[in-house]
Amino acid sequence: SEVKKIAVIAGDGIGPEVVAEALKVLKKTEELFGYAFETEQALFGGIAIDERGTPLPEDTLEICRSADAVLLGAVGGPKWDNNPKELRPETGLLGIRKALGLFSNLRPAVVFDCLKDASTLKPEVLEGTDLMVVRELTGGIYFGDKLRRQGEFGEEAVDTCVYNVTEVERIVRQAFEIAGKRRNKLASVDKANVLETSRLWREVVNRIAPEYPQVELEHVLVDNCAMQLLRRPSSFDVIVTENMFGDILSDEAAMLTGSIGMLASASLGEGSYGLYEPVHGSAPDIAGQGLANPIATILSLALMFRLTFGYEAAAAAIEAAVAEVLDAGHRTSDIAVDKSKALSTAQMGDLIVAAI
Amino acid sequence: SEVKKIAVIAGDGIGPEVVAEALKVLKKTEELFGYAFETEQALFGGIAIDERGTPLPEDTLEICRSADAVLLGAVGGPKWDNNPKELRPETGLLGIRKALGLFSNLRPAVVFDCLKDASTLKPEVLEGTDLMVVRELTGGIYFGDKLRRQGEFGEEAVDTCVYNVTEVERIVRQAFEIAGKRRNKLASVDKANVLETSRLWREVVNRIAPEYPQVELEHVLVDNCAMQLLRRPSSFDVIVTENMFGDILSDEAAMLTGSIGMLASASLGEGSYGLYEPVHGSAPDIAGQGLANPIATILSLALMFRLTFGYEAAAAAIEAAVAEVLDAGHRTSDIAVDKSKALSTAQMGDLIVAAI
Ligand SMILES: CC(C)[C@H](C(=O)O)[C@@H](O)C(=O)O
Ligand SMILES: CC(C)[C@H](C(=O)O)[C@@H](O)C(=O)O
Numbered sequence: 262s263e264v265k266k267i268a269v270i271a272g273d274g275i276g277p278e279v280v281a282e283a284l285k286v287l288k289k290t291e292e293l294f295g296y297a298f299e300t301e302q303a304l305f306g307g308i309a310i311d312e313r314g315t316p317l318p319e320d321t322l323e324i325c326r327s328a329d330a331v332l333l334g335a336v337g338g339p340k341w342d343n344n345p346k347e348l349r350p351e352t353g354l355l356g357i358r359k360a361l362g363l364f365s366n367l368r369p370a371v372v373f374d375c376l377k378d379a380s381t382l383k384p385e386v387l388e389g390t391d392l393m394v395v396r397e398l399t400g401g402i403y404f405g406d407k408l409r410r411q412g413e414f415g416e417e418a419v420d421t422c423v424y425n426v427t428e429v430e431r432i433v434r435q436a437f438e439i440a441g442k443r444r445n446k447l448a449s450v451d452k453a454n455v456l457e458t459s460r461l462w463r464e465v466v467n468r469i470a471p472e473y474p475q476v477e478l479e480h481v482l483v484d485n486c487a488m489q490l491l492r493r494p495s496s497f498d499v500i501v502t503e504n505m506f507g508d509i510l511s512d513e514a515a516m517l518t519g520s521i522g523m524l525a526s527a528s529l530g531e532g533s534y535g536l537y538e539p540v541h542g543s544a545p546d547i548a549g550q551g552l553a554n555p556i557a558t559i560l561s562l563a564l565m566f567r568l569t570f571g572y573e574a575a576a577a578a579i580e581a582a583v584a585e586v587l588d589a590g591h592r593t594s595d596i597a598v599d600k601s602k603a604l605s606t607a608q609m610g611d612l613i614v615a616a617i
Numbered sequence: 618s619e620v621k622k623i624a625v626i627a628g629d630g631i632g633p634e635v636v637a638e639a640l641k642v643l644k645k646t647e648e649l650f651g652y653a654f655e656t657e658q659a660l661f662g663g664i665a666i667d668e669r670g671t672p673l674p675e676d677t678l679e680i681c682r683s684a685d686a687v688l689l690g691a692v693g694g695p696k697w698d699n700n701p702k703e704l705r706p707e708t709g710l711l712g713i714r715k716a717l718g719l720f721s722n723l724r725p726a727v728v729f730d731c732l733k734d735a736s737t738l739k740p741e742v743l744e745g746t747d748l749m750v751v752r753e754l755t756g757g758i759y760f761g762d763k764l765r766r767q768g769e770f771g772e773e774a775v776d777t778c779v780y781n782v783t784e785v786e787r788i789v790r791q792a793f794e795i796a797g798k799r800r801n802k803l804a805s806v807d808k809a810n811v812l813e814t815s816r817l818w819r820e821v822v823n824r825i826a827p828e829y830p831q832v833e834l835e836h837v838l839v840d841n842c843a844m845q846l847l848r849r850p851s852s853f854d855v856i857v858t859e860n861m862f863g864d865i866l867s868d869e870a871a872m873l874t875g876s877i878g879m880l881a882s883a884s885l886g887e888g889s890y891g892l893y894e895p896v897h898g899s900a901p902d903i904a905g906q907g908l909a910n911p912i913a914t915i916l917s918l919a920l921m922f923r924l925t926f927g928y929e930a931a932a933a934a935i936e937a938a939v940a941e942v943l944d945a946g947h948r949t950s951d952i953a954v955d956k957s958k959a960l961s962t963a964q965m966g967d968l969i970v971a972a973i
Contacts, residue, residue: 351810381742381847402758402778407813417781418817422758425773452861454707457763461774484864487843488872491737505808508840509865516844 268328274543275553276334282555282610306336316353335543380519396507436501446498525560582616624684630899631909632690638911638966662692672709691899718886736875752863792857802854881916938972
């Protein structure tokens with residue numbers, strides 16, 4: 262069958278360790294399902310700053326562009342936190358999102374059975390929580406003009422938040438599509454009582470809504486959403502929102518599940534292209550020790566199979582293998598009750614590979 | 618003693634009911650402590666839109682300006698939600714904040730003993746949670762230029778977020794002062810890895826910090842803060858942040874305590890002037906039925922005594938009376954376990970008055 266090209270960005274911290282396990286899973290699916298993948302490693306983030314003097318080298322972009330999808334481990338760490346802007350991993354992250362046109366960030370927040378108790382929320386409140394934040398990723402205040410100037414009251418800084426109807430339409434339409442394939446509920450989050458961009462956002466949502474009559478739509482103000490996520494998390498299905506609100510709310514939503522270390526995410530552009538990465542960060546404190554949990558990265562690969570390649574059977578097989586290994590009681594130290602029995606990153610990866 | 622002038626804005630929904638109880642408390646403190654208050658009612662919000670065609674009539678502003686402090690019940694309701702911008706209660710709210718120079722919004726999030734179980738968080742996580750969000754209230758994206766225009770990709774909307782050093786300095790300094798009178802911990806929340814206004818913010822915080830060597834400072838990114846509030850709420854003391862982030866985080870913080878219906882807030886300007894209001898909204902669904910809980914409004918009055926008038930003894934007496942009434946098991950329906958035994962708004966007010 263057709264060879265699929267995957268750009269692999271191991272990145273910083275625990276990135277290389279967790280990506281290595283996902284690549285074992287990739288290889289196993291080649292054997293089992295007859296797929297053919299071609300992977301190419303690319304430098305990105307802190308390591309690219311160190312080795313190439315920029316977080317996003319041009320050839321990394323080329324490798325990503327010529328691939329069908331990107332698998333990313335994690336980037337960043339305290340080492341680069343005080344660098345000037347052009348030499349910071351986040352600058353690379355914003356750059357790659359824009360350069361690859363990844364306008365839509367899907368961040369599922371689900372509760373893993375084995376982690377039910379890891380949440381700080383009461384189990385009865387959490388029961389049934391399974392939501393997806395669809396965050397606009399290439400617009401808004403992240404990418405608008407920024408400046409410093411002298412004003413009447415001393416130096417001032419300016420950030421500009423801009424959205425056009427085209428940008429809003431494409432993300433909102435995608436969110437309606439996703440809701441239509443889930444539980445048919447969409448919450449559009451904005452601050453339309455204050456922001457002009459939010460009023461435009463809400464107009465577009467209301468204009469598109471009639472195309473999806475089966476999807477129940479609610480408009481929720483961002484401050485209220487931050488509360489409702491705590492009060493009734495299980496009542497949400499899909500939440501769609503702009504870049505900055507999505508950054509905040511998706512982290513809140515992921516954290517309330519208690520499963521943040523196990524969550525996968527996808528950043529999609531036009532067509533089937535996508536970048537896949539775990540929701541968790543680069544965890545510099547445990548890097549290089551074989552302690553990291555590779556499951557979020559492995560589930561990110563499953564998401565790539567499903568959303569970019571349409572390999573639903575393999576995606577489901579990977580997810581089932583993860584569930585089976587967890588059900589059998591196997592744990593890495595982050596999710597182990599008895600840390601002394603915790604598996605290493607590679608042991609967990611091997612067990613999942615074996616279970617597929 | 619000197620006569621203190623209080624502008625009283627009953628507002629919409631349950632506003633008039635809860636304010637009426639706070640005024641009974643005010644009267645009782647005149648008798649007990651020999652204070653002299655002069656109150657003047659002012660129209661504001663939805664009721665002002667209905668009766669005067671604007672949410673913030675000029676004479677309301679005059680009444681507020683000539684007073685020493687403002688007590689506000691609540692404003693807004695579905696009746697005005699689809700009005701054009703100039704005829705919406707929120708527009709009045711933003712207008713009054715700006716006109717009165719109320720640049721600092723203090724929103725305490727504490728757990729009331731009698732409401733420990735009302736939170737969706739596990740009690741052991743919540744244990745000891747007592748934090749204060751200090752939100753900048755008259756700057757940022759709320760008040761920057763807004764516009765619509767035709768762009769390359771159709772209509773677009775723009776919001777501008779602006780902060781100057783003077784605006785940041787005064788709120789940050791106030792937050793350090795407050796932290797110095799509490800547990801000496803300050804978390805400054807920004808998105809300095811993306812926003813220029815946040816970088817300015819962080820510079821100012823770092824420049825002022827050495828003036829408060831006893832206060833332990835941490836910088837927290839807004840997305841991380843949304844997570845840490847859930848993970849370790851009791852580790853926060855004072856959180857200072859810009860307007861939009863403060864809107865979201867203060868609601869999240871209030872909700873996680875489970876006590877949102879009991880929380881008071883203050884909006885302060887230069888000097889001792891302040892506007893005091895409950896954190897909860899106008900609750901149109903229960904308005905006019907005598908069901909509302911007046912405690913948050915009564916505690917807002919106590920906060921006025923403390924912060925504007927320096928009447929610490931009376932403030933403490935009111936707070937002790939509230940605690941006593943709650944300890945004795947008295948509840949309004951929102952916090953009653955057995956709703957059939959719930960008190961009315963006026964009964965709760967009378968009990969607190971009697972207990973002072
Ligand atoms: C690192 C930062 C720039 C980034 C963002 O704000 O988008 C991160 O928080 C995320 O959510 O991917
Ligand atoms: C009603 C709205 C404009 C207001 C705000 O966003 O400031 C409210 O949410 C608040 O927090 O007081």
